[in-house]
Amino acid sequence: MTFYPSYWERSILLKTFDFIVLGAGIIGKQIAIKIKIKHPNARIAIVDRYPLPLGASTRNAGFACFGSITEILDDMRHSSLEEVFSLADKRRRGIQQLINEFGTEKIGFRPTGSYEIFDKANINDLDEALNQIDFINEELRYRTGLQGVFEIKNKLTLGMNCIDTVFFNSHEGMLNSGMLNETIASKAHNMDIIPFYGFDVKHIEETAKGYELSNDQGMKINCNQLIVANNAFASQLFPELNVVPARGQIIITKPIDMIPFDGIFHSDKGYIYFRTIDNRILIGGARNHFKQDEETYEFKGSDEIKNYLESYLRTIVIPNHSFEIDMHWSGIMAMGDKKLPIVERRNDHLLLCVRMSGMGVALGPILSDEITAMV
Numbered sequence: 001m002t003f004y005p006s007y008w009e010r011s012i013l014l015k016t017f018d019f020i021v022l023g024a025g026i027i028g029k030q031i032a033i034k035i036k037i038k039h040p041n042a043r044i045a046i047v048d049r050y051p052l053p054l055g056a057s058t059r060n061a062g063f064a065c066f067g068s069i070t071e072i073l074d075d076m077r078h079s080s081l082e083e084v085f086s087l088a089d090k091r092r093r094g095i096q097q098l099i100n101e102f103g104t105e106k107i108g109f110r111p112t113g114s115y116e117i118f119d120k121a122n123i124n125d126l127d128e129a130l131n132q133i134d135f136i137n138e139e140l141r142y143r144t145g146l147q148g149v150f151e152i153k154n155k156l157t158l159g160m161n162c163i164d165t166v167f168f169n170s171h172e173g174m175l176n177s178g179m180l181n182e183t184i185a186s187k188a189h190n191m192d193i194i195p196f197y198g199f200d201v202k203h204i205e206e207t208a209k210g211y212e213l214s215n216d217q218g219m220k221i222n223c224n225q226l227i228v229a230n231n232a233f234a235s236q237l238f239p240e241l242n243v244v245p246a247r248g249q250i251i252i253t254k255p256i257d258m259i260p261f262d263g264i265f266h267s268d269k270g271y272i273y274f275r276t277i278d279n280r281i282l283i284g285g286a287r288n289h290f291k292q293d294e295e296t297y298e299f300k301g302s303d304e305i306k307n308y309l310e311s312y313l314r315t316i317v318i319p320n321h322s323f324e325i326d327m328h329w330s331g332i333m334a335m336g337d338k339k340l341p342i343v344e345r346r347n348d349h350l351l352l353c354v355r356m357s358g359m360g361v362a363l364g365p366i367l368s369d370e371i372t373a374m375v
C-alpha cells in the first residue's frame with residue numbers, strides 16, 4: 001500500500017511535531033511523559049512499529065536491582081570505579097523513583113530482597129566476593145548512602161543445591177513487568193501524547209527545521225526535536241552507533257506446590273537470574289555461554305539456552321521437586337563496547353537515549369530525567 005495523504009491528514013494529523021520520541025518501550029514513554037510535563041503545550045508524538053513495544057520492556061524478568069556483588073566486580077574489570085558505582089547509584093535511585101511515582105501496587109513491586117548464589121562452577125567468584133565485600137559495601141555506602149548493602153548469609157533456608165555461603169541484599173526486590181508497562185503506558189496516554197503505533201521508521205532525514213521520519217508506505221512525519229529511544233534497534237537507523245543486540249532468553253515453570261524460597265536471585269556475574277512469580281519460577285540468562293549466537297535481533301529463542309536454563313533449574317535451584325516448563329520467550333537488549341547507556345544531544349534537533357545495557361528498568365527514570373533536562 002502506498003500512502004496518499006488527505007487534506008485533514010496533511011493539515012492537522014501529520015502537522016509538524018515539536019517532539020517525536022522514537023520507541024514506545026518504558027524508556028521512550030517515560031521520556032515523552034517528562035517532556036510533556038516540562039512543555040505542556042508542546043505537540044508530542046511517540047512512534048513505534050508495533051501495537052505493544054517489542055524489544056526488552058515487556059520481555060524482561062521484572063528485577064528491581066542495582067547489581068549483584070559479582071556483577072559489580074565484573075564491571076570493575078571493564079570500567080572505572082566512578083562509572084561502576086555511579087551506575088549502581090542511578091539504578092538504585094531509578095527504582096526508588098518508580099516506586100515513588102507510580103506506587104508499589106501499580107507496578108507490582110515487592111521488597112523481597114535479593115540473593116546471590118554460587119555453585120561449583122563459580123567458586124572463584126565466591127572467593128573474590130568474600131575478599132572484596134567490605135570494599136564494595138564501602139563504595140556503595142559512599143555513593144548511595146546505604147549501609148552494609150551486601151550481607152553474608154547461609155543457604156539453608158533456600159533449599160537449593162548451591163554452596164553454603166550466599167549474599168543477601170535487602171534493598172532489591174521484584175516488580176511485575178506487565179504492570180509496569182501498563183502503568184507507564186496509561187500515564188502517557190492520558191497526557192495528550194499522540195501515539196503513532198504501527199509506524200515502522202525506515203528512513204530518517206535531516207531537514208532545515210528538524211527531522212523527517214518515513215515508513216515504507218510513504219507516510220512522513222516531521223519534528224523539530226527527535227529523541228531516539230529504540231534501544232537495541234538504534235544501530236539499524238544509525239549504523240555508526242556502537243549498539244549491538246543482545247538476546248536475553250527466559251523460561252517459566254507451571255505453578256509448583258510449596259516453592260521453598262521467595263525473592264529474586266542472581267548468579268554467575270548477573271548472567272543467571274531467577275525469581276518467584278504466581279507460584280512459578282522464572283529463570284533467564286546464560287547469554288555469556290552462547291555470546292555470538294545471542295547477538296541477534298531474532299526473537300525466537302534457542303534450544304541450547306532453554307536446555308541450559310532448565311538443567312540449572314532442576315539441578316541447582318529446585319532439585320527435589322518435579323515440575324513442567326510452561327513458556328519460553330526472549331527479549332532484545334542493547335550492549336556495546338562499554339556497559340554504559342548513550343544519553344546525549346547529537347545536534348540542535350537530535351537526542352539519543354539508547355543502549356540500556358540490560359539495566360533500563362532501573363535506569364529509565366533517571367535517564368529520562370537527564371534527556372528531559374536537555375530539551
Ligand SMILES: Cc1cc2nc3c(=O)[nH]c(=O)nc-3n(C[C@H](O)[C@H](O)[C@H](O)COP(=O)(O)OP(=O)(O)OC[C@H]3O[C@@H](n4cnc5c(N)ncnc54)[C@H](O)[C@@H]3O)c2cc1C
Pocket residue numbers: 022023024025026027028047048049050052053054055056057058059060061062063064065199200201202229230231232233234237247248249250284330331332333354356357358359360361362363
Ligand atoms: C531477559 C531480559 C532481562 C532483563 N533484566 C533487567 C534487569 O534485571 N534490570 C533492568 O533494569 N533491566 C533489565 N532488562 C533490560 C530492560 O528490560 C531494558 O533495558 C528496557 O526495557 C529497555 O527499554 P527501552 O524502552 O529502551 O527499549 P525497548 O523496550 O526495546 O523498546 C524499544 C522500542 O522501539 C521500537 N522500535 C525499534 N525500532 C523501531 C523503528 N525503526 N520504528 C519504530 N519503532 C521502533 C520497538 O518496537 C520497541 O517497542 C532486561 C531485559 C531482558 C530482555
